[in-house]
Amino acid sequence: MTLASWREARALARTLAGPVGVDTVPLALGAGRVLAADVCSRTLVPGFDTAAMDGYAVAGAGPWRVTGRVLAGATNPGVVTPGTAVEIATGAPVPDGAEAVVPYEDVRVDGGLVDAPPPRKAHIRRAGEDLRPGDVLATAGRDVTPPLLGLLAQGGTDSLPVRRRPAVRLVVTGDEVVDVGLPGAGQVRDALGPLVVALTEQAGASTPELVPVPDDRDRLRAAVAAAGPDVVVVTGSSSVGRADHLHAVLADLGATLHVDGVACRPGHPQLLAGLPDGGWVIGLPGNPFAGLVGCLTLLRPLLDGLLGRAEAPAVRFPLRGGSPPPGTVTRLLPVRVRDGAAVPVSDAGPARLRAAADADGVAVLEPGWEPDQPVEFLRF
Structure with missing residues (x-):
């Protein structure tokens, strides 16, 4: 199969x-979820004419005789x-007839004036x-971000329609891989497992089942x-070595290979397959970066x-510090963002x-x- 381009x-x-x-989740539990439907305001905001400053609600020209006090609530x-x-407090309802809050x-206060x-x-x-009722x-x-939660609360929202968190199984392969302690002779610590778990949770999926x-x-x-x-994510078995069994397993299961290798550096031996039951399999190279x-x-x-997340516009920066052209494949380069440039x-x-851990993200250098x-x- 021909390698897919990185963007494809x-x-x-x-x-x-x-x-x-x-x-459907309570509003307080909505942070970090992805909305499954539009959410509209159910009320007026403000619900009444309200003071925007502490001071005095007045009518006509001054000086004004103070006749009372209004507090919030x-x-x-x-x-x-x-x-x-x-006299009026910020957030308090404004008396009828008031033209301004001073x-x-x-x-200047002089006795009762x-x-x-x-x-x-x-x-x-x-x-x-x-806000008005029906405003999207x-x-x-x-x-759903914390500021959005606050806005939704202002608009009278009590519960949210959100996408179910996709269930993920993370299969970490390798006779040499250990997940705790110091590796012995011929062994390596599993670096991809914690990385994939964190990225999966950050993306809005459930905590993966680790196998x-x-x-x-x-x-x-x-x-x-x-x-x-x-989704089943398999680490370390997507290439064609003697110990790499994922391709054979997918063939056994009647899976459909949609991506079998990507024209990028690093990471070209990665794959995406669909299982007959509708599940998805992603194969990742074993090298951590x-x-x-x-x-x-x-x-x-x-x-x-799977989450129906709206696609964000691409973010682009000039690349400062130089890098050789990527050639015929896409190159992904760890970078820090400093003063409006990728370094x-x-x-x-x-x-x-180490480089990725010290970076803010990757720069994508495409062919050409x-x-x-x-x-x-x-x-x-």
């Missing part, structure tokens, strides 16, 4: 999978008539000037075929598709994570890129 592979991973089902703010004023710092120059601003927020507050596919598997075809087939997850590139190329876009982090390699052109930036 990434687009395919995003569009192949349709969105998963819908959960008042249910009967009363009336002001020309020549009178009511801030404390602008007034206050005076000030003619107000330059009304300092009154009118009912419904922020957020559209389907949007990530360590030795280099055994039957054990790998059982781990991939077991029912439950929407190459596996991270596979996550950015296939796993994160696939999860975005390469030294000592990057397929098996090394020239040093004077901006690069797309993918944040970790």
Whole structure:
């Protein structure tokens, strides 16, 4: 099979999978989820004319005789008539007849009278000037952020329709891989497992089920075929070595290979397959940085598709510090973002994570890129 271009592979991973089902969650539990439907305001905001400053609600020209006080939460703010004023707190309902709220710092107080120059601003927020019933507050596919939660609360939302978190099984292969302690002779610590778990949770999926598997075809087939997850991620078995059994397992299971290798560096031996039952399998290279590139190329876009997440516009920066042209394949380069530019982090390699750990994300240098052109930036 011909290697897919990096951009083709990434687009395919995003569009192949349709969105998963819908959960309804309390507003307080919505942060980090992805909206499954538009959410509209159910009320006026403000719900009444309200003071935007601490001071005096006045009518007519000054000086004004102070006739009372209104605090936030008042249910009967009363009336002001020309020549009178009511002391008022920020957020309190404005009395009928008030033309402006004069801030404390602008007034002179003399006994029961206050005076000030003619107000330059009304300092009154009118009912419904922020939100009205039916106003769309957020559209389907949007990530629920803390500020958005606050807006939705203002608009009277109590519960949210959100996409179910995709279920993920992470199959870590390799006779030599250990997940705790110091590796012994011939062993290595599993670096991809924690990385994939964190990236998967960050993307909005459930915490993956972790299944360590030795280099055994039957054990790998059982781990991939077991029912439950929407996505099975397999690390370290996507190439063509003697211990790499994923291709054979997928053939045994009747899977459809959609991506079998990507024209990128590092990370070309990555794959995306569809299982007959509708599940998805992603194969990642075993080298840690190459596996991270596979996550950015296939796993994160696939999860975005399953979550129905709206596609964000590409972020581009000039590349400062120089890099050789990528040649005929896409090159993914760890970079820091400094003063509006992407700056390469030294000592990057397929098996090394130090550069990626010190970086903000990767710069995407596609075939044909020239040093004077901006690069797309993918944040970790």
